[in-house]
Amino acid sequence: MNMSAVGAIYRFEMMRFFRTLMQSFLSPVLSTSLYFVVFGAAIGSRIEEVEGVSYGAFIVPGLVMLSVITQAISNAAFGIYFPKFTGTIYELLSAPVNFLEIVMGFVGAAATKALFIGVVILLTASFFVDLSIQHPVAMVLFLLLTCLSFALLGFIVGIWAGNFEQLQLVPLLIVTPLIFLGGSFYSISMLPPVWQTITLFNPVVYLISGFRWSFFGTADVPVALSLLAIAGFTLLCLGLIWWIFKTGWRIRS
Amino acid sequence: MSAILSIRDLQKTYAGGFEALKGVSLDIEEGEILALLGPNGAGKTTLISTVCGITTPSGGSVTVGGYDIITEFRGARSLIGLVPQEVNLQPFETVLNTVRFSRGLFGRPRDDAHIEKVLRTLSLWDKKDNQITTLSGGMKRRVLIAKALSHEPRVLFLDEPTAGVDVDLRKDMWDTVADLKADGVTIILTTHYIEEAEAIADRVGVITRGELLLVEEKKALMARMGRKQLEVQLNERLDSIPAGLAHLDLELAETGDALVYSYDIHAPRTGITGLLNGIAEAGLTLRDLQTRQSSLEEIFVDLVKGDAS
Ligand SMILES: Nc1ncnc2c1ncn2[C@@H]1O[C@H](COP(=O)(O)OP(=O)(O)OP(=O)(O)O)[C@@H](O)[C@H]1O
Ligand SMILES: [Mg+2]
Numbered sequence: 001m002n003m004s005a006v007g008a009i010y011r012f013e014m015m016r017f018f019r020t021l022m023q024s025f026l027s028p029v030l031s032t033s034l035y036f037v038v039f040g041a042a043i044g045s046r047i048e049e050v051e052g053v054s055y056g057a058f059i060v061p062g063l064v065m066l067s068v069i070t071q072a073i074s075n076a077a078f079g080i081y082f083p084k085f086t087g088t089i090y091e092l093l094s095a096p097v098n099f100l101e102i103v104m105g106f107v108g109a110a111a112t113k114a115l116f117i118g119v120v121i122l123l124t125a126s127f128f129v130d131l132s133i134q135h136p137v138a139m140v141l142f143l144l145l146t147c148l149s150f151a152l153l154g155f156i157v158g159i160w161a162g163n164f165e166q167l168q169l170v171p172l173l174i175v176t177p178l179i180f181l182g183g184s185f186y187s188i189s190m191l192p193p194v195w196q197t198i199t200l201f202n203p204v205v206y207l208i209s210g211f212r213w214s215f216f217g218t219a220d221v222p223v224a225l226s227l228l229a230i231a232g233f234t235l236l237c238l239g240l241i242w243w244i245f246k247t248g249w250r251i252r253s
Numbered sequence: 254m255s256a257i258l259s260i261r262d263l264q265k266t267y268a269g270g271f272e273a274l275k276g277v278s279l280d281i282e283e284g285e286i287l288a289l290l291g292p293n294g295a296g297k298t299t300l301i302s303t304v305c306g307i308t309t310p311s312g313g314s315v316t317v318g319g320y321d322i323i324t325e326f327r328g329a330r331s332l333i334g335l336v337p338q339e340v341n342l343q344p345f346e347t348v349l350n351t352v353r354f355s356r357g358l359f360g361r362p363r364d365d366a367h368i369e370k371v372l373r374t375l376s377l378w379d380k381k382d383n384q385i386t387t388l389s390g391g392m393k394r395r396v397l398i399a400k401a402l403s404h405e406p407r408v409l410f411l412d413e414p415t416a417g418v419d420v421d422l423r424k425d426m427w428d429t430v431a432d433l434k435a436d437g438v439t440i441i442l443t444t445h446y447i448e449e450a451e452a453i454a455d456r457v458g459v460i461t462r463g464e465l466l467l468v469e470e471k472k473a474l475m476a477r478m479g480r481k482q483l484e485v486q487l488n489e490r491l492d493s494i495p496a497g498l499a500h501l502d503l504e505l506a507e508t509g510d511a512l513v514y515s516y517d518i519h520a521p522r523t524g525i526t527g528l529l530n531g532i533a534e535a536g537l538t539l540r541d542l543q544t545r546q547s548s549l550e551e552i553f554v555d556l557v558k559g560d561a562s
Contacts (some may be wrong), residue, residue, distance in 0.1 A: 002327070008357025015350065087341030091400070094305040095358045096330040253267060253308045 005097045009105025013079050017113050028067055028117045032124040035063055039185060040128060050187050051218045056129040061212040062184025063125065068118040068143065069150045069179055069204070073171050076110035076154030081161050084251070093252060099245030103238075107155050111147035118143055131215070138223070139214035145230045146207060150175075152237035159250050178204045188220040203229060256280040257318055257332075257439050258304070258408055264312035265299050265463075273299040275463040276313065281441060283407075286434055287468070288450035289443045290553055291460035297443040298338050300460070301410045305335045317408060331359060334406030338413045338443075340393045342385045348372070349381040352399045359404035371402045374429060391418045398429075409433065411442035415449060427453050447553055459556055466556060475552065476518075483514040483525065485532065486541040495535040501528055510540075 017024060040056035050058045083089040092102055125131060133139050161167040182204030188196055199205055200221070210226025213219035219226070244251070258281040265274040273296045281287055289297050302308045304315050306326060314321065320328030342351065352368055372378045375395040380388060385396065394417065401409060411430075415423045423446075430440060430453055444450055450457050451471065458468040467474070490509040501524065504513045512532075516523045532539065 002360045004360045004362065005358045008354050011357075012346075012350070012354045016345075082343070086343055087337075087339055088343050090307055090335070090337050090341055091355060091358065093307045094330060094333065094335050096327040096360055097358065098327075248309055 002097050002101050005095060006101050006104045006108070009092075009102065010109050013106060013109030014112065017075075017109070024113065024117070025120060028071075028120050029124050031067070032063060032121045033128075035059070036125070036128040050190070051216070053216050053218075054129065057131060058187075058212075058216075059185050060122070060125045060129065060131060061215050062179075062182075062208050064118050064121050064143070065146065065182075065204070065208050065211055066176075066179050066184055067121050068114045068146055069175060070171055071117045072110055072114035072147050072150035073154035073157060073175060074167075075113045076107055076151040077158035077161065077167055077170075079106045079110055080155055080158035081167055084159070085164075089251065099242060102245075103152070103155060103241055107148065107151040110151035110154060111144075114147040114151060115143065118147070133215050134217045135214040139211070142207070142211045142214055142226075142230070145234065146211070149230055149234040149237060152234065152241065156237060156240055156244070159244055178202055179208075183208050183220060203233060206230065255283060257283040258441070259316045260300075260304065260313070261315070262313040263300070263303060263310055263315060265296075265303055265308060266311045273463050274303065274310075277460075277463075277465045278313075279458065279465060279468060281408075281439060283439055284434065284437050285455045286430065286440045286442070286453055287456045287458060288454035288471075289441065289458045289460060290445075290447065290450060291443075292557060294462075295460040296463040297460055298412055299463075301335070301412055301441070301443070305333055305410060306330055331404075332407040334401035334404065334409045336394075336397045336401045336409070336411045336414055338416070340390070340397060342393055342396060344386045345384055347382050347384055348377055348388070348396055348399075351385065351396065352403045355400040356403040361404045367405070368403060371399050374432075375399050375402075376425070391422055394418060395422075398426075402433075406438065408439045408441070411440065413443055413445065415444065415446060423449070459553065461557055475546065480515055480546075480551070481518050482545045483516065483528070484543040484545070485512045485514065485528070485539060486543070487511060487532075488538045488540050491537075495531075495537070497535050498528070498531045501531070503528075 036056065039059055043055070047055045049055065083092060122131070157170045158167065161169075181199065182202050183199070188199055188205065188209070191199065206221055206226040206229035209220040210223050210230070213223050213226070243249070258279075260277055260279040263274055263277045264272070266272050277296075277300060289300070291297050299308065303310050304317070304322060306322060306329075310323075314323075315329075316322070317329040318332045320326075320332075322329045346354075349368070349372075352372065353363070356364070356368065369378065372381055375398055377392065377395055377399055380392060385393065388396065394414065398411075398414065415426055418426065427449070430442075433440060442449075442454075454471050456468055457471050457474055459466040484506075487510050491505060491512075492509065494503055494505050494512070498512075502515050504515075505511075506513060514525075514528055516525065
């Protein structure tokens with residue numbers, strides 16, 4: 001294991017993050033505050049409680065997931081796309097590193113950034129609502145797994161993307177709708193039965209449900225199923241990346 | 254001496270079906286400098302990229318320091334430094350960060366003294382905190398070299414290292430190459446400047462259309478392929494070549510007072526005696542004689558032309 005290489009990639013990626021720390025910090029604070037003004041105050045005043053939790057608190061896990069997932073994807077995608085774009089990927093390809101080490105460096109950095117944003121949002125949210133976390137260990141586990149698995153997905157997007165538009169495409173066209181339709185701002189049980197069934201095909205549902213359970217102890221789907229879903233998703237992404245490096249798809253001619 | 258780089262029947266067919274390498278075999282001794290010459294599109298970069306792991310070979314095998322580049326890629330790649338032809342750098346990073354990154358990526362422990370030495374040798378120390386975007390083209394190329402040297406490679410590939418570099422700096426770079434050679438580093442470089450190969454290489458390889466035409470000691474190549482010219486300076490001025498000498502490969506100098514005779518030094522008869530006799534019979538008198546050997550460039554142009562016909 002070339003841990004020196006993993007560290008080098010990780011540090012290099014984190015340096016870019018630190019250079020723009022203010023932006024990285026301010027934008028989630030701002031957007032979270034806006035969500036609370038719109039959803040918490042305006043809409044929340046009409047919806048009393050969801051499953052025994054005030055609406056303002058109910059949307060917090062969904063809000064965190066929304067940002068963590070989009071940040072993990074876009075950071076990892078950009079991280080690996082940029083060397084492809086500038087041509088510096090030659091160095092990664094000619095270095096004594098295997099796919100796992102490259103992934104650990106890039107995905108580790110992207111997951112760290114997403115985690116940072118997630119924590120910032122949680123802290124911001126705690127200014128607006130009373131937050132109690134019933135299962136803190138599970139909460140941390142879900143958060144970490146989400147950062148990791150979606151950073152893996154982002155890495156794949158970055159390798160697949162042929163231009164900057166495509167880099168935005170997957171997060172915008174696929175992931176954001178899935179998150180919004182995944183019960184970020186409502187409980188699945190509030191939907192008509194047909195839609196409840198359809199929703200179960202949305203992988204994000206399992207994530208948000210499990211994450212919300214760790215806060216309030218109530219879930220749309222069994223917690224074990226949530227964990228299984230996200231673990232399965234992580235493995236799927238890892239398998240795909242392994243295949244990409246084995247075949248050199250889109251990176252090695 | 255043992256071969257540190259051994260290439261056997263290396264083939265590369267790109268996805269589109271283009272055959273860029275058609276079975277190249279080459280052994281490179283430890284500590285030597287090999288210059289690869291060849292016209293645009295000959296396959297020089299493809300050869301280097303394949304050895305370095307940037308493109309996957311379609312056939313054949315390569316070992317570096319005894320390590321197979323596929324099955325023992327870690328061992329092989331740890332020995333290699335690569336300076337690519339394209340100036341590929343991340344624009345917003347600083348010089349020092351990019352160079353440090355390269356060292357870490359190749360699994361070397363942090364060594365600020367070594368990095369400083371490399372940057373100083375390449376006259377980049379003043380610029381170490383500059384963003385890459387603020388550097389000139391020649392400086393960027395030197396950053397690429399610094400990156401490759403940061404991890405102390407035993408085999409260094411330089412793909413057109415002096416393209417776009419001014420004359421002074423080119424000489425500096427030749428000195429750097431000579432220093433590396435003195436440290437025992439094996440160097441493979443490609444270039445379109447033949448005088449560069451002539452100045453620094455031990456051996457010269459010529460590639461055209463994916464095939465290695467020849468690899469030879471530079472001196473042997475020049476001696477073997479070399480044509481010589483004999484310039485005969487006369488006391489008289491001529492308007493045309495005298496009839497008695499018309500059958501020889503002669504040219505009349507513009508000034509009219511010299512004849513230039515081209516001959517092959519390896520031919521059984523060079524024809525020099527005949528030429529001198531002919532000159533005497535034409536009633537001309539000699540003022541001076543001078544011979545000149547053709548440069549590598551002329552040899553190279555001849556070779557590639559010969560291959561095309
Ligand atoms: N990724 C690729 N896909 C398809 N063909 C390629 C690819 N890269 C190079 N080639 C082709 O392979 C041939 C050899 O290219 P290569 O870059 O090795 O030439 P070169 O000798 O380095 O030339 P130059 O002196 O211009 O740098 C060219 O015909 C080129 O078009
Ligand atoms: Mg080239």
